[in-house]
Amino acid sequence: MRRMKVVIIGAGFAGLDAAKLLRKCPRVDVVIVDRHPYQLFSPLLYQVATGALPEDDIAYPVRAAIPGVTFVRGDVVRIDPQAHHVRLYDGQVIDYDQLILATGSVGTTFGIPGVEENALQMKSIADARRIKTRLLNTYEEVQEGRLPRESLRVVVVGGGPTGVEVSGAVAELQASLVREYPDIADRASVTLVEAGPRLLPSFTEESSAHAKEELEQLGVTVKVDTAVDRMYERDVHLKTGEILPAGTVVWAAGVAAPERWSDLGATGPARRLVVDEFLRLPGAPDVWVIGDTAAFSPDGGAPLPMVAPVAMQMGRHAARNITALATGKLMKPFHYLDKGQMATIGRRRAVAETPQGIRLHGTPAWLAWLGLHVAYLAGGRNRVSVLADWAWNYLAWSIGPRRAIIE
Amino acid sequence: MRRMKVVIIGAGFAGLDAAKLLRKCPRVDVVIVDRHPYQLFSPLLYQVATGALPEDDIAYPVRAAIPGVTFVRGDVVRIDPQAHHVRLYDGQVIDYDQLILATGSVGTTFGIPGVEENALQMKSIADARRIKTRLLNTYEEVQEGRLPRESLRVVVVGGGPTGVEVSGAVAELQASLVREYPDIADRASVTLVEAGPRLLPSFTEESSAHAKEELEQLGVTVKVDTAVDRMYERDVHLKTGEILPAGTVVWAAGVAAPERWSDLGATGPARRLVVDEFLRLPGAPDVWVIGDTAAFSPDGGAPLPMVAPVAMQMGRHAARNITALATGKLMKPFHYLDKGQMATIGRRRAVAETPQGIRLHGTPAWLAWLGLHVAYLAGGRNRVSVLADWAWNYLAWSIGPRRAIIE
Numbered sequence: 001m002r003r004m005k006v007v008i009i010g011a012g013f014a015g016l017d018a019a020k021l022l023r024k025c026p027r028v029d030v031v032i033v034d035r036h037p038y039q040l041f042s043p044l045l046y047q048v049a050t051g052a053l054p055e056d057d058i059a060y061p062v063r064a065a066i067p068g069v070t071f072v073r074g075d076v077v078r079i080d081p082q083a084h085h086v087r088l089y090d091g092q093v094i095d096y097d098q099l100i101l102a103t104g105s106v107g108t109t110f111g112i113p114g115v116e117e118n119a120l121q122m123k124s125i126a127d128a129r130r131i132k133t134r135l136l137n138t139y140e141e142v143q144e145g146r147l148p149r150e151s152l153r154v155v156v157v158g159g160g161p162t163g164v165e166v167s168g169a170v171a172e173l174q175a176s177l178v179r180e181y182p183d184i185a186d187r188a189s190v191t192l193v194e195a196g197p198r199l200l201p202s203f204t205e206e207s208s209a210h211a212k213e214e215l216e217q218l219g220v221t222v223k224v225d226t227a228v229d230r231m232y233e234r235d236v237h238l239k240t241g242e243i244l245p246a247g248t249v250v251w252a253a254g255v256a257a258p259e260r261w262s263d264l265g266a267t268g269p270a271r272r273l274v275v276d277e278f279l280r281l282p283g284a285p286d287v288w289v290i291g292d293t294a295a296f297s298p299d300g301g302a303p304l305p306m307v308a309p310v311a312m313q314m315g316r317h318a319a320r321n322i323t324a325l326a327t328g329k330l331m332k333p334f335h336y337l338d339k340g341q342m343a344t345i346g347r348r349r350a351v352a353e354t355p356q357g358i359r360l361h362g363t364p365a366w367l368a369w370l371g372l373h374v375a376y377l378a379g380g381r382n383r384v385s386v387l388a389d390w391a392w393n394y395l396a397w398s399i400g401p402r403r404a405i406i407e
Numbered sequence: 408m409r410r411m412k413v414v415i416i417g418a419g420f421a422g423l424d425a426a427k428l429l430r431k432c433p434r435v436d437v438v439i440v441d442r443h444p445y446q447l448f449s450p451l452l453y454q455v456a457t458g459a460l461p462e463d464d465i466a467y468p469v470r471a472a473i474p475g476v477t478f479v480r481g482d483v484v485r486i487d488p489q490a491h492h493v494r495l496y497d498g499q500v501i502d503y504d505q506l507i508l509a510t511g512s513v514g515t516t517f518g519i520p521g522v523e524e525n526a527l528q529m530k531s532i533a534d535a536r537r538i539k540t541r542l543l544n545t546y547e548e549v550q551e552g553r554l555p556r557e558s559l560r561v562v563v564v565g566g567g568p569t570g571v572e573v574s575g576a577v578a579e580l581q582a583s584l585v586r587e588y589p590d591i592a593d594r595a596s597v598t599l600v601e602a603g604p605r606l607l608p609s610f611t612e613e614s615s616a617h618a619k620e621e622l623e624q625l626g627v628t629v630k631v632d633t634a635v636d637r638m639y640e641r642d643v644h645l646k647t648g649e650i651l652p653a654g655t656v657v658w659a660a661g662v663a664a665p666e667r668w669s670d671l672g673a674t675g676p677a678r679r680l681v682v683d684e685f686l687r688l689p690g691a692p693d694v695w696v697i698g699d700t701a702a703f704s705p706d707g708g709a710p711l712p713m714v715a716p717v718a719m720q721m722g723r724h725a726a727r728n729i730t731a732l733a734t735g736k737l738m739k740p741f742h743y744l745d746k747g748q749m750a751t752i753g754r755r756r757a758v759a760e761t762p763q764g765i766r767l768h769g770t771p772a773w774l775a776w777l778g779l780h781v782a783y784l785a786g787g788r789n790r791v792s793v794l795a796d797w798a799w800n801y802l803a804w805s806i807g808p809r810r811a812i813i814e
Contacts, residue, residue, distance in 0.1 A: 037547060054461035064587040073547055140444060140480055180471040388795040 004326045007086060007096035008032045009076050011039050011062045013308045014291030015102035016378075017315030023068045025323040030069045031094065033086070037073050038062055039378055043308060044386070045122060046162065049131035049250075050169040057386050059125060060378035076103075079264060081284035098286050098322050101264075101273070102315065105255035105292035105306055108270070114231030119251035122162055131250060135170065138247040139177060142184050148234075151247030152188040155236050157228055158253030159194025160201070161343035164211055166250050167192040168346040171218040190220045191244055193236070195227040195253070200343055200351070202305060207351040210361050214349040228253075255306060257293045268295030268303050277333035279318045288322070290314035296334060304336050308376075313337065344369045411733045414493060414503035415439045416483050418446050418469045420715045421698030422509035423785075424722030430475045434733040437476045438501065440493070444480050445469055446785055450715060451793070452529060453569065456538035456657075457576040464793050466532060467785035483510075486671060488691035505693050505729050508671075508680070509722065512662035512699035512713055515677070521638030526658035529569055538657060542580065545654040546588050546595075555641075558654030559595040562643050564635055565660035566601025567608070568750035571618055573657050574599040575753040578625040597627045598651055600643070602634040602660070607750055607758070609712060614758040617768050621756040635660075662713060664700045675702030675710050684740035686725050695729070697721035703741060711743050715783075720744065751776045 006022055008015045011034035022030045038059040047053040063071045074088035085095040107123050109115035120134060121127045135154065141147040154174075156167045171190045178185040192199075192215065198208040199215075199222065212222050227239040235245045256270040265281045266274040272295035273281060279294065281287040291311035295303040304310045313336055321331040340354030342365060350365035352358075360368060370390065377383045413429055415422045418441035429437045445466040454460040470478045481495035492502040514530050516522035527541060528534045542561065548554040561581075563574045578597045585592040599606075599622065605615040606622075606629065619629050634646040642652045663677040672688045673681040679702035680688060686701065688694040698718035702710040711717045720743055728738040747761030749772060757772035759765075767775060777797065784790045 054463045056461045061587060073551065144480065180468060384799055385795065388792065392791055 003027055003029055004097045004322070005029045005031065005095070006098045006100065006322055007094055008100040008102060009079075009086065010034060010102035010104060010291070010293075011036070011071075012042075012102060012104045012291060012311065014104075014311035014315040015100065016062070016066070017312045018100050018102065018290065018319040019066050019069050019315075021316050021319035022322060023066055025326055027326040028323065030066075031072060031096075032062065032066075032069060033072045033074050033076055033088070033094065034062065035073065035075045036062075037071065039065065040125060041377055041382075042123070043373060044377075045125075045128050046166045046169050048125070049122065049128040049166065050135070050173045051132050052169065052173075053386060053389050055125050055129065057382055057389065058377075060382055065378065077260065079261070079287070081264070081281070081287050084286065096286070098288065098325070100288045100290060100315075100318055100322075101261065101281075101293055102289075102291045102311070103258055103261070103293050104311075105270070106258055107251055108254045108256040109251070110254060112228055112230060115228070115251060118231045118233055119157065119249040121251050122166065123255070131248070134248045135173065139181050139184070139188075142187075142247075143181055147247060148245070149184060149187040150245035151234070152184065153244065153246045154188075154190045154248045154250065155244055155246040156190065156192045156250045156252060157236075158251065159192060159196065159199040159222075159224065160252065161341075163192060163194070163250075163252035164199055164215065164343050164345055166252055167215055167220045167222075168218055168344070168349065170250075171215070171220050172346050175219075191246075192220055192222050193226050193228060193238065193244075194222075194224045197225055199224065202341060203343070203351060204353060204359065206359065207353055207361070211343065211345055211351055214345045214362075218346050218349070255292065261293065268297070270295075270306070272303060272306075278321050278331050279314055279334050288318045290318050296336075298336060307341070309339060310336060342369050342372070410434055410436055411504045411729070412436045412438065412502070413505045413507065413729055414501055415507040415509060416486075416493065417441060417507075417509035417511060417698070417700075418443070418478075419449075419509060419511045419698060419718065421511075421718035421722040422507065423469070423473070424719045425507050425509065425697065425726040426473050426476050426722075428723050428726035429729060430473055432730040432733055435730065437473075438479060438503075439469065439473075439476055440479045440481050440483055440495070440501065441469065442480065442482045443469075444478065446472065447532060448784055448789075449530070450780060451784075452532075452535050453572045453576050455532070456529065456535040456573065457542070457580045458539050459576065459580075460793060460796050462532050462536065464789055464796060465784075467789055472785065484667065486668070486694070488671070488688070488694050491693065503693070505695065505732070507695045507697060507722075507725055507729075508668065508688075508700055509696075509698045509718070510665050510668070510700050511718075512677070513665055514658055515661045515663040516658070517661060519635055519637060522635070522658060525638045525640055526564065526656040528658050529573065530662070538655070541655045542577065546584060546591070549591050549594075549654075550588055554654060555652070556591060556594040557652035558641070559591065560651065560653045561595075561597045561655045561657065562651055562653040563597065563599045563657045563659060564643075565658065566599060566603065566606040566629075566631065567659065568748075570599060570601070570657075570659035571606055571622065571750050571752060573659055574622055574627045575625055575751070575756065577657075578622070578627050579753050582626075598653075599627055599629050600633050600635060600645065600651075601629070601631045604632055606631065609748060610750070610758060611760060611766065613766065614760055614768070618750065618752055618758055621752045625753050625756070662699065668700065675704070677702075677713070679710060679713075685728050685738050686721055686741050695725045697725050703743075705743060714748070716746060717743060749776050749779070 041058040044058045076086045078087040107121035120131045174188040199211045200208045229237045229239045257272045273289045275294045292306040297303045317334045338355045342352035344350040348363045348366045350369045352360040352365040448465040451465045483493045485494040514528035527538045581595040606618045607615045636644045636646045664679045680696045682701045699713040704710045724741045745762045749759035751757040755770045757776045759767040759772040
């Protein structure tokens with residue numbers, strides 16, 4: 001049996017977990033292609049955006065991260081399932097026997113006017129850096145009289161875990177900046193806008209209510225049943241007619257699979273590619289789709305959510321099925337094991353729940369969140385560094401977060 | 408007696424130490440003006456440039472750092488000693504009773520052709536970021552075949568403490584990258600070029616020889632008595648006729664006071680403004696010049712070196728003299744107390760010496776260097792964070808430095 005070449009596009013949770021398992025199979029050669037030579041730990045992106053963590057803490061060099069796996073930095077622009085190759089932006093062509101598409105998701109604006117131009121996304125290190133710079137620069141510009149004081153309002157759109165986490169973190173950042181900007185700090189505020197009837201719609205109603213209460217304790221104004229109509233440079237217009245002047249708008253309202261794969265096959269909600277029970281693209285049996293890019297609907301129901309645990313389980317499952325192919329064994333259908341979900345709201349404020357009915361709120365949920373996130377960070381160094389930074393943030397809170405550099 | 412308004416231009420070692428003392432005088436109002444709202448701990452800039460520390464570690468928010476002192480972010484473009492005011496780039500005018508000019512120094516190219524365009528300076532966070540990006544990107548580009556392998560040579564120009572520190576740190580970075588780029592890493596190298604006859608010319612010959620030996624043990628090629636003739640995008644031409652192909656050239660050969668102050672008074676070497684025994688500008692008794700911008704020559708000899716200890720002592724002395732003026736006491740002439748100098752070469756490699764004849768090399772010098780630098784870092788958080796990062800770098804060396812993000 002000749003060796004099998006597996007090309008993985010995307011070095012995120014799904015792609016890397018697939019690679020880690022695949023490299024254990026001696027018949028398989030693994031190549032990972034990604035635009036960045038680092039793995040981004042996106043669940044903590046909001047902490048970089050609000051200055052609680054330095055950006056290096058949530059990025060891990062991907063070259064040599066998995067011994068025996070080849071890394072190619074590049075942007076895949078086309079996939080040709082017939083010819084069994086992919087083409088990179090620079091013209092390079094990489095052929096494959098099996099292809100794993102694990103390119104995650106991108107922010108989507110739902111076509112709402114002005115969002116593209118005026119809201120800040122939350123998907124990449126560059127996005128987080130832009131948010132942090134905007135937040136801190138706004139204080140400087142207001143202090144210097146170059147921006148109106150209303151600019152100190154931050155609007156976060158989207159009441160899912162990301163929106164809740166950003167809102168809480170921005171409120172805590174604002175509280176820590178009172179000492180540095182005593183004359184203007186009282187004008188700083190956060191408004192969280194959610195189109196649906198409650199925050200954290202994938203959680204129980206009890207957890208939703210708890211999250212709202214906790215955010216309000218932090219000073220966040222929560223507006224549910226409130227959709228955004230359009231955005232301008234200096235303000236957000238809501239469907240209710242209300243106008244919110246704001247210097248920073250963070251868009252956490254929705255993500256979708258990258259547009260460039262839409263013609264590879266049938267797509268479900270959010271442009272996600274529909275996959276079969278084994279996680280393959282129907283009609284292209286050598287193409288596997290995993291993570292946020294894939295729409296896998298157990299028992300014909302709604303597709304699994306676009307979260308890291310789903311991505312990691314899909315990655316490992318695709319790797320096991322490809323190993324089965326390479327070694328002449330039988331493939332197995334994918335089953336998702338739901339271990340629960342959690343969202344953090346602020347220091348010692350979080351919600352967590354499991355399908356078995358366990359509900360944690362407040363400090364216990366927050367500690368669980370802390371432990372899990374440190375455990376899943378790649379690289380001992382990043383773990384140590386994040387722990388040290390958090391210890392400082394949470395124990396010596398009065399000193400304020402690290403966020404000195406604005407350029 | 409009416410209150411005295413002291414305006415300090417520059418939030419570096421000199422300016423901040425002046426502000427800290429001045430605010431203790433109840434008759435004085437202090438305003439600091441700087442282009443950046445943070446204090447840069449420039450002695451550790453080379454560690455940011457080589458990925459050993461995240462940039463936030465060496466920047467400390469300057470607003471509210473000194474209670475009772477007003478901070479204005481701005482770029483001073485003109486000083487009018489007659490009218491007693493300064494003008495900012497944005498048109499704002501700030502008047503003063505006493506002015507302290509503490510704007511540090513900038514890199515200078517000595518007019519060598521091609522340096523401006525092709526060498527990377529080492530003066531700001533932005534500079535350090537550029538060096539880090541270039542160093543890491545070069546590995547990626549060589550790996551991908553877009554740059555020739557010669558690009559992995561790094562040339563550092565200038566054998567003073569900065570040049571020695573950068574050379575050692577780059578050599579250690581290169582050693583840590585062997586694992587990630589096994590196919591090309593053997594082509595990586597560092598060449599340190601110094602125009603004078605020895606490294607660290609302000610140190611004893613013994614320390615110079617020790618530094619050279621240590622650098623060579625780290626694999627650095629040291630070329631003394633070697634001046635740069637000109638530079639191109641891909642190579643450095645030496646006066647000896649030798650041509651060094653290089654992907655990264657770091658310029659650590661010289662600094663000078665900012666050009667814009669040259670017409671304020673007489674200038675000494677490196678455009679530094681000559682000051683009187685009290686640190687005032689001759690002919691403009693209400694203008695004080697301290698730190699790298701000032702040329703203070705004890706007993707008519709050579710001006711004091713452009714280093715942090717001189718800047719800090721000058722800052723405190725100017726503050727004491729201004730306090731004397733404000734309270735009707737006598738000013739005192741400035742005397743520099745030389746406590747010695749140190750330069751680090753790499754992990755457990757450094758040189759330190761005092762005027763009393765104490766000489767430290769190797770681990771003791773390095774530990775002294777470590778302790779002093781942590782002690783002088785502003786902000787408890789930065790101290791903790793730098794210590795944690797160093798502990799990781801120096802104890803878990805094999806894992807390599809943190810330096811994941813390249814964009």
